[in-house]
Amino acid sequence: GRNNTYNAEGAEIYGVDADITWQPTSTVRIFGGFGYTHARYKEFTQAVISYPYPLTPGFVIPPGQTCLGTNGNPFAQLGGNCLLIGDLSGAEMQNTPKFTASIGGNFDIPTSIGTFSIAGNYYYNDGFVGSPDGRVRQGAYNLVDASLTWKPNAGSIYVRLWGKNLTDD
Secondary structure, three states, X not given: OOOOOOOOOEEEEEEEEEEEEEEEEOXXXXXXXXXXXXXXXXXOXXXXXXXXXXXXXXXXXXXXXXXXXXXXXXXXXXXXXXXXXXXXXXXXXXXXXXXXXXXXXXXXXXXXXXXXXXXXXXXXXXXXXXXXOOOOEEOOEEEEEEEEEEEOOOOOOOEEEEEOOOOOO
8 A cells, every 4th residue: 555645725724722720729720621623625626535335326437537546347346445536625624623622630639658649631522534535534532531649758759540531432
């Protein structure tokens, strides 16, 4: 296989990102944030668009084009994709979620043997397209992470027990 890199002729991206941290006491910290991103291909007339095999009856390959990387009859193939050049102007940009949000906190517990810190974070992503033609899509998902840390009173070492993606989403 091989990878090809190509660029859209133009894109329009704007949005807002906000983050906040609040520390009501010396041992409690709460944080959160959200992001909204509008990201579209403004002009993308030479985009590679994939169609899965077998092609549906009535599918028409535009005049002057052939399915890239294929041999034989593209309507009879059992696997792979027919790749054609097309216009994706106005389509969502890949790997760019429209909305994300997170909230979390940290609680420190000072003791005679050191400080224990309990932390947790929740993250939401509303999903995104993974290819310019939008055929590959990552759906919305939630992540929950947590940790317990012990830092002795003397020294600069610490021990942490942590878990990522605890809800297996």
